[in-house]
Amino acid sequence: MAYFRAHIEMLDGYVPGEQPSERDVVKLNTNENPYPPSPRVLEAVHSITGEQLRRYPHPMGQAFRQAAADVLGVRPEMVICGNGMDDLLNMVVRAFSGPEARLVYPSPTYTLYAVLAAIEASLVTEVAFGPEYELPFDDLVAADGRVTFLCNPNSPSGTFVPVERVAELARKVRGVLVVDEAYVDFADENCMRLASELPNVLVLRTLSKGYSLAGMRFGYGVGSPELIEGLVKVKDSYNVDAISIAAATAAMRDQEYARGNWERVRSERERLTGELTGLGFSVLPSQSNFLLASIADPTAESLYESLKARKILVRYFKQPRLDGSLRITVGTPKENDALLAALRELV
Amino acid sequence: MAYFRAHIEMLDGYVPGEQPSERDVVKLNTNENPYPPSPRVLEAVHSITGEQLRRYPHPMGQAFRQAAADVLGVRPEMVICGNGMDDLLNMVVRAFSGPEARLVYPSPTYTLYAVLAAIEASLVTEVAFGPEYELPFDDLVAADGRVTFLCNPNSPSGTFVPVERVAELARKVRGVLVVDEAYVDFADENCMRLASELPNVLVLRTLSKGYSLAGMRFGYGVGSPELIEGLVKVKDSYNVDAISIAAATAAMRDQEYARGNWERVRSERERLTGELTGLGFSVLPSQSNFLLASIADPTAESLYESLKARKILVRYFKQPRLDGSLRITVGTPKENDALLAALRELV
Numbered sequence: 001m002a003y004f005r006a007h008i009e010m011l012d013g014y015v016p017g018e019q020p021s022e023r024d025v026v027k028l029n030t031n032e033n034p035y036p037p038s039p040r041v042l043e044a045v046h047s048i049t050g051e052q053l054r055r056y057p058h059p060m061g062q063a064f065r066q067a068a069a070d071v072l073g074v075r076p077e078m079v080i081c082g083n084g085m086d087d088l089l090n091m092v093v094r095a096f097s098g099p100e101a102r103l104v105y106p107s108p109t110y111t112l113y114a115v116l117a118a119i120e121a122s123l124v125t126e127v128a129f130g131p132e133y134e135l136p137f138d139d140l141v142a143a144d145g146r147v148t149f150l151c152n153p154n155s156p157s158g159t160f161v162p163v164e165r166v167a168e169l170a171r172k173v174r175g176v177l178v179v180d181e182a183y184v185d186f187a188d189e190n191c192m193r194l195a196s197e198l199p200n201v202l203v204l205r206t207l208s209k210g211y212s213l214a215g216m217r218f219g220y221g222v223g224s225p226e227l228i229e230g231l232v233k234v235k236d237s238y239n240v241d242a243i244s245i246a247a248a249t250a251a252m253r254d255q256e257y258a259r260g261n262w263e264r265v266r267s268e269r270e271r272l273t274g275e276l277t278g279l280g281f282s283v284l285p286s287q288s289n290f291l292l293a294s295i296a297d298p299t300a301e302s303l304y305e306s307l308k309a310r311k312i313l314v315r316y317f318k319q320p321r322l323d324g325s326l327r328i329t330v331g332t333p334k335e336n337d338a339l340l341a342a343l344r345e346l347v
Numbered sequence: 348m349a350y351f352r353a354h355i356e357m358l359d360g361y362v363p364g365e366q367p368s369e370r371d372v373v374k375l376n377t378n379e380n381p382y383p384p385s386p387r388v389l390e391a392v393h394s395i396t397g398e399q400l401r402r403y404p405h406p407m408g409q410a411f412r413q414a415a416a417d418v419l420g421v422r423p424e425m426v427i428c429g430n431g432m433d434d435l436l437n438m439v440v441r442a443f444s445g446p447e448a449r450l451v452y453p454s455p456t457y458t459l460y461a462v463l464a465a466i467e468a469s470l471v472t473e474v475a476f477g478p479e480y481e482l483p484f485d486d487l488v489a490a491d492g493r494v495t496f497l498c499n500p501n502s503p504s505g506t507f508v509p510v511e512r513v514a515e516l517a518r519k520v521r522g523v524l525v526v527d528e529a530y531v532d533f534a535d536e537n538c539m540r541l542a543s544e545l546p547n548v549l550v551l552r553t554l555s556k557g558y559s560l561a562g563m564r565f566g567y568g569v570g571s572p573e574l575i576e577g578l579v580k581v582k583d584s585y586n587v588d589a590i591s592i593a594a595a596t597a598a599m600r601d602q603e604y605a606r607g608n609w610e611r612v613r614s615e616r617e618r619l620t621g622e623l624t625g626l627g628f629s630v631l632p633s634q635s636n637f638l639l640a641s642i643a644d645p646t647a648e649s650l651y652e653s654l655k656a657r658k659i660l661v662r663y664f665k666q667p668r669l670d671g672s673l674r675i676t677v678g679t680p681k682e683n684d685a686l687l688a689a690l691r692e693l694v
Contacts, residue, residue: 003443003493003522003523003547003574003577004442004443004577005442005443005444005445005448008441008442008577008580008581009577011580012580013579013580013581014584016403016406016584016585017403019402019403019405019406027402030403032401032402032403033401035401036397036398036400036401037397037400037401041397041400042395042396042397042400045392045393045395045400045590046392046393046395048389048392048393049389050383050384050388050389050559051383052562053383053384053388053389053392053559053560053561053562053563053594054379054380054382054383054384054559054560054561054562055366055374055379055561055562056363056364056366056377056379056555056561056562057561057562057564058366059363059366083430083434083564083583083586083588084583084585084586086583086584086585086586087430087583087586090583094355094466094467095351095352095355096350096351096352097352098352098446098468099445099446101352112584119441119580119581120441121445146350175350176350200350208403212397212400212401213400213401214400214401214402214403214404214585215399215400215401215402215403215404215588215589215590216400216588216589216590217404217430217585217586217587217588227350230350230351230355230356232360233355233358233359233360233466234355234360234466236430236431236433236434236437237361237363237433237459238363238431238433238561238564239430239431239433239434239564240564241430241562241563241564241588241591242562242563243392243562243563243590243591243594244588244590247400247590
């Protein structure tokens with residue numbers, strides 16, 4: 001068909017993880033939080049009125065901006081809301097990069113960066129992480145991107161680059177450093193302070209994982225007011241809706257509830273790491289809510305298939321460096337036990 | 348700041364209409380439906396569970412696709428969901444146009460087309476509508492856009508181009524014809540059948556106006572499966588959330604409720620047209636839920652200000668051809684009476 005731009009015509013879109021409709025699947029493949037969202041979120045959703053739905057929402061999601069500012073200790077003008085973090089990544093590529101500008105990131109990482117670059121016809125330099133997922137610092141700087149992405153903790157490795165190292169990177173690169181903190185709620189540290197300290201750092205977060213709201217699509221970005229103001233120009237006027245603003249605000253204001261879940265996930269993460277290691281897997285040290293676990297025999301691909309046959313879904317990436325591993329979301333103790341029981345029979 | 352692309356740096360973003368937080372304003376400026384959404388929508392929202400929020404939504408909003416297919420008599424593969432129609436317009440520009448390709452539309456019209464073109468660094472040909480907002484057919488064809496936009500009914504004029512004329516235009520242009528039917532629920536006819544009959548027609552709709560859901564952000568597009576498949580490549584993986592899919596599906600399946608509101612708006616539209624004409628305004632024949640009403644003395648701008656001082660908001664566009672007019676959303680009978688009472692004192 002001649003209607004599409006040539007490079008769009010040739011594009012393979014982003015392939016999201018499987019979302020089975022059956023409810024009896026042990027779903028450890030797309031890094032959802034295993035616990036439900038805060039009761040206050042449901043209260044907010046259940047008290048939405050027809051009048052709130054009839055009228056346009058606040059174009060900037062002001063109630064959430066204020067809540068995030070209060071929790072994070074930044075000014076509201078430093079916060080921008082997104083319809084999921086993907087919406088924000090999309091804005092970033094369109095605002096800073098564009099055709100034939102260069103995007104840089106260490107790999108393997110979140111595969112959407114490459115897809116967004118392809119949609120925008122941007123150039124891409126992927127720099128391989130070190131053997132233990134060390135940051136390839138000099139090569140990232142040398143690649144000189146208009147935008148450098150750093151997923152931290154990284155997916156699918158779960159590994160974390162220390163904040164001081166990220167700060168050094170931000171000081172060295174000429175363009176914008178986007179720190180994708182989708183999984184940071186499960187980590188010991190985070191880079192939020194860099195958004196206040198350095199003019200070229202944009203920290204992106206999502207409520208999908210830490211706040212159990214993958215179904216709701218709400219992300220936010222934090223950076224200097226100048227960065228945020230520029231991003232606002234390319235965002236859809238009303239990109240977040242009245243319900244999700246109310247729900248996200250309630251989630252953000254209930255830090256205590258969220259922290260409880262983060263602790264439970266971290267504790268299960270340590271248990272799962274130990275058990276998988278005992279079964280013969282090599283497991284990277286994870287600061288996220290998932291583990292990248294490698295095994296030689298049986299192959300990761302056959303294990304993925306065998307688990308799927310038992311209605312246990314994990315993520316398998318058929319690509320260099322990752323095809324010997326499974327990415328396993330940390331589930332509830334019961335879900336993790338089901339996984340471990342199956343693996344004990346299979347390995 | 349050197350971080351942004353040069354043309355983004357220079358860009359003025361889209362300016363949405365005022366959204367006052369006070370509830371005692373008679374708000375006739377952004378074309379919201381004056382009646383609340385269907386009770387079934389609220390039932391759907393109020394019965395959302397934590398589990399629905401915890402998990403990712405269906406990437407294609409399948410429940411809504413099926414509902415729309417049932418109501419419109421098309422196949423689900425011909426339907427794509429969007430986070431508001433703006434999300435779909437955004438996808439259109441990125442998929443079909445891009446930098447230095449040409450977008451064409453008759454003007455004056457929805458000002459977002461120009462903003463999206465500017466963000467994407469596309470070329471634009473604006474072709475003036477005729478004196479009574481007749482379609483400038485030959486000039487639109489001659490402009491040879493990769494995408495031609497037609498807002499029908501048009502905003503801010505409210506006028507309608509007959510379906511047969513739109514079909515002719517679609518057959519003549521080489522690129523894609525996007526028919527923006529944001530306001531079509533209030534019209535006598537619509538172009539939906541062209542989405543099935545012609546390979547280059549994409550019909551876009553929103554639930555903001557006809558279904559009283561501006562606060563929710565839900566739009567959809569209908570076109571050939573090939574067009575839809577290409578658009579899916581550039582859309583965010585999970586662009587519509589679990590709550591809005593459920594709410595939009597409920598709204599779509601309650602056609603009877605929606606139709607009742609459309610009838611009430613149309614009836615008030617006719618009354619308001621008559622009354623405004625009696626007051627000395629020239630009012631274009633409207634097929635939408637608003638009126639474009641012109642007056643020479645007092646000036647439209649001063650009338651806008653005087654109404655605002657009385658807490659009645661209408662839309663004033665300070666630009667050539669529109670600066671002698673007010674765009675007035677059709678409200679409830681009581682809201683329209685308040686407007687008319689104020690105007691009787693002011694003109």
